[in-house]
Amino acid sequence: MNDALALVSGQPLFAVGVTVAAYAVADGLWRRSGHSAFLNPVLVATCLVAALLMALGISYPHYLRRTELINETLALLIVLLSVPLCRQFGLIRQAGVPIGVALLTGSVVALGSALAYPGADGGDAVLMATLAPKSATAAVAVEITDRLGGVPGLTAVIVISTGIIGAAFGPPMLDAAGVSDDRAKGFALGVASHAIGTARAFQISETAGAFASLGMIMNALLTILLAPLALAALSKI
Structure with missing residues (x-):
């Protein structure tokens, strides 16, 4: 079980997929709640990802390294604010x-x-x-x-x-x-x-x-x- 978990979590897109899925779930909850302030998508998604990392025993540095694609994409999106x-x-x-x-x-x-x-x-x-x-x-x-x-x-x-x-x-x-x-x-x-x-x-x-x-x-x-x-x-x- 641990070997399988290590294999899955080590995949390049695992952390990216988890992050995107967490935000999609959080955004859905926020919309269904009528845009409740207590269900802010960023806050809920952060909590979901943190809970999953703790449950799977994945360290934050490992997660951060695996989400470099998101960080690079965000850098490009910031430029698009112009x-x-x-x-x-x-x-x-x-x-x-x-x-x-x-x-x-x-x-x-x-x-x-x-x-x-x-x-x-x-x-x-x-x-x-x-x-x-x-x-x-x-x-x-x-x-x-x-x-x-x-x-x-x-x-x-x-x-x-x-x-x-x-x-x-x-x-x-x-x-x-x-x-x-x-x-x-x-x-x-x-x-x-x-x-x-x-x-x-x-x-x-x-x-x-x-x-x-x-x-x-x-x-x-x-x-x-x-x-x-x-x-x-x-x-x-």
Whole structure:
């Protein structure tokens, strides 16, 4: 039995198939539930894959090596985000000033909410460096944390958690707040919840997805600038 399991799990497409199947099941559950925030596809798929790996005794490094195809494909898909941005360029240009104000407000609030409690408590510099880029997209956040002396692995977990929570509860919260413009919804999801929020925004509309892509990119760039300044300021208090 163990030999058979090792043979199957060692197949090049086993991990890819498991990942795709888990997301398909999670997406089906989410749609049947009426888009319940508690059944976010990314969250459910992650739990399903984690449970299967634990049940089969497959290590995460082994799984990660076997899913390189997905990682490479995602890198190509990120480039394709430029397509909806080009299509919506007219709307983006018209909303230039609101975009600037929303970006600055969102970035400052994201950074401030991450650092407020540990900073007020005389937080450890390593902890604050780990938390600071929580709303930037994962690749950027991990690099920021590494340069600031934080713990990149923990930052990755925090960033992914932030994205899942934002994608799950962001749209219903925006609806409850009376936000009906897809541009505003998308931009908010992109700034607050990076790539996972952007994926959720594309499920709303292409306009929301384009503005989410813009918010994700611009917030990542602004976080690169603001995070070191904020930590430097806190270190002098």
